[in-house]
Amino acid sequence: MTQTLNIVGGGMAGSEAAWQAANAGLRVVIHEMRPQVGTFAHRTGNLGEMVCSNSFRSDDHEQNAVGLLHWEMRQADGLIMQMAAKHRLPAGGALAVDRDPFAESVTAALRAHTNITVQDAEITSLPTDGQWIIATGPLTSGALAEAIRAQTGADQLAFFDAIAPIVHADTIDMGTAWMQSRYDKGETKDERTAYLNCPMTKDQYEAFIDALLSAEKTEFHEGETAKYFDGCLPIEVMAERGRETLRFGPMKPVGLTNAHDPATKPYAVVQLRRDNALGTLFNIVGFQTKMKYGAQKSVFKTIPGLENAEFARLGGIHRNTFINSPTLLDGQMRLKSQPNIRFAGQITGVEGYVESAAMGLLAARLAVAEARGLALPPVPDTTAMGALVTHITGGADAKTFQPMNVNFGLFPPLEGTGIKGGRRNRKDRYKAYTDRAKADWSAWLAQTEPVPA
Known part of the structure; x- marks a missing residue:
């Protein structure tokens, strides 16, 4: 019997999570409250709608950490990167997209997938059974935010965007x-x-x-x-x-x-x-x-x-709201007090479209492995994906936890490269970071690539 993964939120994280899980053979239900329940920033009911900017920032995968994250997501057949390439706009060294056609294409791809159902309804409580990913983003509805606060026993952090x-x-x-x-x-x-x-x-x-x-x-x-x-x-x-x-x-x-x-x-x-x-x-x-x-x-x-x-x-x-992930989530991105629920995207305390989608990708792959009774090796913290998830699930100081973009400061130091620190060697250091990350990410994917059941 095909297992079902429920995903709350159809933004960057939820869309990517649905794509990854559905391609691995799970039945996926996306619960998206828009357009029935609107937000301050969204204009449509499209999945993957971009609201703040139309840029995924630098696409340089040899000298920039977010560009490296682009590369890692492409290697994992990421939907967000596919649609970004399809609707790319000229933006120098940045990856900018035509935001409306981008969201329309994300929506069409997900709604056309035979393993995906989209339910236009608001989730107002934390489900106690089944496997769930909460990817509601920084504009989580008030009712669900209250349910999260009641379950975790901790105040949600907040910042203004x-x-x-x-x-x-x-x-x-x-x-x-x-x-x-x-x-x-x-x-x-x-x-x-x-x-x-x-x-x-x-x-x-x-x-x-x-x-x-x-x-x-x-x-x-x-x-x-x-x-x-x-x-x-x-x-x-x-x-x-x-x-x-x-x-x-x-x-x-x-x-x-x-x-x-x-x-x-x-x-x-x-x-x-x-x-x-x-x-x-x-x-x-x-x-x-x-x-x-x-x-x-x-x-x-x-x-x-x-x-x-x-x-x-x-x-x-x-x-915007986000949870204190270092305190509340385990290394599998599960809520410690209710492990049938994973969190992904900006609500976990990552910042940016790409980082959000990346955490959706990873949460889905972890959920697929769990559904099949498999134990995945930890994502190497030498990769952009691994550096982010390590940061939000325990690497950051819970007392001062704030939203974070991916950056090389989250990566473990280089060893055995002969490259020392300092601004004069920054280009060589960044290239060494990305070379190491690409090798480690490719090896991790080869071990864990989900095969449809």
């Missing part, structure tokens, strides 16, 4: 802006011109910072303390840390030459990245914000080239 605005391309002044990827990165002309750039003089930058700091912001509820994930800070929070912070962050002017005035180096640059295949929409890179809508329009229209901009979506801020 922000999304960046999207601009209609035909409202950008191309007499001021120009197209160029930083350092002209990209193998094709489209990739090298995937970004629009809006230059600022020193006076314009200072006026922008003043407007940013004085703009009306979203207020938090009484007694609510704002904690932000450092990788997704609102721009006004960055500006509050110092007037030059943005100029050394998302507005850094390096690697760019103003096509309209090549002899003049901009003091700061606002970049916009293509958000769809048609090139009709661009999102403002790094401009997550908690400003109120009216303030956003006023402040962003002070940016040279955006004076007449029209917005397809304004930025916003929402409360």
Whole structure:
């Protein structure tokens, strides 16, 4: 008899988990509350909908940890990576996708799979029988969040996340802006011109910072303390840390030459990245914000080239939740107090689309092995996948646990390579990390590749 795996949530983690388990022969039921129950950020009922950005970040699998994670997921026949390749947009060295067709393709692939059923319904309690993966993400519904809190006996941690605005391309002044990827990165002309750039003089930058700091912001509820994930800070929070912070962050002017005035180096640059295949929409890179809508329009229209901009979506801020995984989960990603339930995705305390999907992939493979009475060897912590799961299931300090992107700091030190630390050897060190990871991940996959029952 074919066993059933229930997955709560059809985001990146839930979609990838369903694909992996179904391909291994398990019957899968995806429980997705959208569109019946909406969220602050989602617009559709599609599985794998992208809400914050359309980028999976760097695709460099030799020098970047997230690029390595891309590689590992591709080796494991990951659905998210397949659909990202199908709907890839020019983005220099990054992997950006046309978000709506991407989600539509993820949805179509999962709904067409003979082993997958999608139920459009909200799960409001933790099931006591059957095998389950909770992959509800940072916007877990209030009822389910309360059920998790009641079962674990621990408060859920919380942080605030922000999304960046999207601009209609035909409202950008191309007499001021120009197209160029930083350092002209990209193998094709489209990739090298995937970004629009809006230059600022020193006076314009200072006026922008003043407007940013004085703009009306979203207020938090009484007694609510704002904690932000450092990788997704609102721009006004960055500006509050110092007037030059943005100029050394998302507005850094390096690697760019103003096509309209090549002899003049901009003091700061606002970049916009293509958000769809048609090139009709661009999102403002790094401009997550908690400003109120009216303030956003006023402040962003002070940016040279955006004076007449029209917005397809304004930025916003929402409360994200995640569990204290180092305390609550075992090494198999199971809830210690109720081991028929695994957690995957951002609710476990990983940050980012790719990291979320990766934890869905791994949770599903662990669930498949358990369903068949098999004991998988631990995922090597020398791999990107293993470094992440090790971090969330005990490697991190539970007292200070916060959302984390994959990075080489999570990997065990290199041994026997002859490569020492230091910035001068960083390229060699990163290549050694990725070479080791690829070998170890390939060996682990060869031992554990699930064969349909």
